[in-house]
Amino acid sequence: MAIYGTALLxxxxxxxxxxxxxxxALCGLDADIGxxxxxxxxxxxxxxxxxxxxxxxxxxxxxxxxxxxxxxxxVVAMAASQNVRAALSGGLMAIVAGTLGVVVCFALxxxxxxxxxxxxxxxxxx
Amino acid sequence: MNSLLPAFESxxxxxxLLTAFALVGAITWGSYLVADKLTRGRLHGSAIAIxxxxxxxxxGGVFTGGKNGAADWxxxxxxxxxxxAMLRDLAIVATAFGVRMEELRKGxxxxxxxLFTGIFTSFVVGGAVAVAFGYRDAASITTIGAGxxxxxxxxxxxxxxxxxxxxxALSVAAGLVKAILVMIATPFVAKAIGLNNxxxxxxxxxxxxTNSGVMAGLAATDPKLVPYGAMTATFYTGLGCLLGPxxxxxxxxxxxxx
Numbered sequence: 001m002a003i004y005g006t007a008l009l010x011x012x013x014x015x016x017x018x019x020x021x022x023x024x025a026l027c028g029l030d031a032d033i034g035x036x037x038x039x040x041x042x043x044x045x046x047x048x049x050x051x052x053x054x055x056x057x058x059x060x061x062x063x064x065x066x067x068x069x070x071x072x073x074x075v076v077a078m079a080a081s082q083n084v085r086a087a088l089s090g091g092l093m094a095i096v097a098g099t100l101g102v103v104v105c106f107a108l109x110x111x112x113x114x115x116x117x118x119x120x121x122x123x124x125x126x
Numbered sequence: 127m128n129s130l131l132p133a134f135e136s137x138x139x140x141x142x143l144l145t146a147f148a149l150v151g152a153i154t155w156g157s158y159l160v161a162d163k164l165t166r167g168r169l170h171g172s173a174i175a176i177x178x179x180x181x182x183x184x185x186g187g188v189f190t191g192g193k194n195g196a197a198d199w200x201x202x203x204x205x206x207x208x209x210x211a212m213l214r215d216l217a218i219v220a221t222a223f224g225v226r227m228e229e230l231r232k233g234x235x236x237x238x239x240x241l242f243t244g245i246f247t248s249f250v251v252g253g254a255v256a257v258a259f260g261y262r263d264a265a266s267i268t269t270i271g272a273g274x275x276x277x278x279x280x281x282x283x284x285x286x287x288x289x290x291x292x293x294x295a296l297s298v299a300a301g302l303v304k305a306i307l308v309m310i311a312t313p314f315v316a317k318a319i320g321l322n323n324x325x326x327x328x329x330x331x332x333x334x335x336t337n338s339g340v341m342a343g344l345a346a347t348d349p350k351l352v353p354y355g356a357m358t359a360t361f362y363t364g365l366g367c368l369l370g371p372x373x374x375x376x377x378x379x380x381x382x383x384x
Contacts, residue, residue, distance in 0.1 A: 013219050024364055031282060033364030036215055036337075037357050040222035044230075047223055067220035072172045072349065073150045074217045075342045077209030079179030079309060080150075081197040082338065085187025086295075087302030093270070094296050097255040098303025101248045101274040102311065105333045108247060110319035112240055112329045 005063025012042040135201065142204030150208065153178050173313045173346035180306060218341060221353040226324075230357065233328035237358040240332030245366050248275040248335070249374045252300060264379040265289045271378070272370040273297025274304065276336045278363050283370030305339040312343030321347060324354040331355030335362030 016039025020032035027033065047064070050056040087094070138145045157178060158171030183195025192198030197206030207213070252274025256267045269289035273280030273296065280297030283289075289297075312321070312330075320326050331340050331354065340359040344352045 009216065009220055009223075013215050016219070017215065020360075020364070024367075027364075027368050029282075029364065029367050031278070031364050031367040033368070034361040036218055036360035039215070039219045040225070040353060040357055043219055043222050044225055044227060048227070061223075064220050064223045067217050068223055071217040071221055071352065072175070072345050073147075073154055074209060074213055075172070075338075075345050076150050076153060076175045076179045077146060077205045078214055078338055079176045079209070079342055080182045080186075080202075081195040081206045081209045082180065082183045082306065083187060083193040083302055084180050084184040084195060084306060086193060087299055087306055088184065089299075091296065091299070093255060093259045094273070094299035095303050096259075097252045097270055097274045097300040099307060100255060101251045101300075102304050102307045102334070104247055104251050105244055106311070106315050106319055108240075108243060109321065109326070109330050109333050112236060112243075112333065113320035113326045 002059050002063035002066070005060040005065075006067065007063075008046060008060075009043060009064050009067060012046065013039045015039070016042055139201045139203075142201065143207050144204065145201060146204030146208040149202065149205065150175075150179075170313055170346050172349070173310075176309055176342050176346055180309070214341075218352070218356050221349075221356070225353045229324040229354065230328075233325040233354065233358075236325065237328040237332045240329045241335070241358055241361055241365060244333035244335050245275055245362065245369055247333075248304075248366075249370070252297075253374075253378060261293075262382055264375060264382045266293045267382060268370065268375045268378045269293050269297045270300060271374060272366065273300035275301070275366040275370070276363050277301025277305065279366035279370055282367045283375070286371035287375050301336070305336040308334050308336055308339030309342040309346070312339075313346045316347045321351070324351065327351035327354035328358045331358035331360075332362065335359055335366065337363065 017032060017035040019038050020035025023033040024031045047056065154171070154175045157175035161169050161171035161174055186196035186198050186202070187193065190198035194206050196202045249271035253267045253271035255274070256270035261267050261270065265287045266289055268287055269280060269284035270293065272283035277298045278301070280301050281294045284294035284297055316322065321330055327344060330344070334340050334343070337356070337359050340355045341352060344355045
């Protein structure tokens with residue numbers, strides 16, 4: 001049944017977010033630290049266990065796969081509910097601060113990827 | 127005949143989530159058609175769809191004066207639910223189904239390094255811009271630096287260090303500019319920065335941090351990379367909220383004692 005997959009997925013999200021909030025509270029924050037990441041790990045481990053023990057049936061999988069396949073439309077809806085007007089009317093300083101941060105971090109992605117890539121090549125030569 | 131329009135309006139408003147599914151479906155279909163025919167696949171369909179979404183959000187903000195973009199039109203309120211935190215998190219976690227554990231382990235250490243570098247860099251750049259625009263008090267500089275991290279870290283930090291509401295609004299605006307720019311620009315710079323494998327996506331998520339920006343940017347680049355970027359980006363905002371009012375504020379206060 002597809003609902004088994006969706007139920008498992010929902011449970012992973014709920015438990016992950018709860019643990020993320022708890023982690024935040026431990027740090028004295030009213031914020032979530034890594035909730036979605038924890039939920040992803042829970043899903044990876046639990047589905048892996050179901051696969052290994054032969055309990056994962058195709059209909060169960062379809063209850064998870066459906067939600068990952070509507071991911072892009074959900075992101076489009078998310079984009080459509082952003083406060084774009086506030087971003088554009090925030091004035092020059094907000095635009096400069098936001099843009100400059102993005103430009104520098106994009107450049108750093110390249111640096112990190114290249115630095116690690118060199119290391120990995122050395123490993124593969126061993 | 128006179129009652130036809132109100133009947134449609136009431137059905138579309140009442141079942142607004144279904145209206146959102148239909149509208150987003152239509153936008154996505156049109157975008158993939160345009161991507162295929164006009165750009166011959168050079169520009170990913172999802173990039174165009176996300177851009178149309180942002181334009182709709184801008185129009186929604188202008189015409190309704192609200193802050194939820196297109197979702198502030200009553201008939202499109204379902205867009206807010208569809209793109210809201212609940213379904214967004216459900217869909218993003220679902221993308222982890224099929225993620226290879228060894229890929230995560232391979233990118234783990236460098237992902238953590240990217241996280242701290244990303245938060246620190248955003249604070250420094252945002253803070254420097256604040257100084258360049260004439261701010262000299264530690265609370266304002268830290269808050270605007272925090273906004274350059276994400277639009278959540280900004281106001282959280284501002285509230286903790288006692289920044290003015292005007293400065294907090296600016297920090298939210300800076301964070302929104304960042305999120306939107308990452309959504310739009312990522313597919314264009316992906317090749318130049320080597321963003322084409324899970325490990326690079328984890329670095330990207332850690333350095334950029336803005337959840338919505340990372341998710342949409344990667345979706346428009348290569349949907350297979352989405353879960354890896356999301357895995358690191360999800361720690362960014364929490365970590366930023368932790369470091370902003372403490373370490374960052376402390377450092378800024380050393381440089382700009384009041």
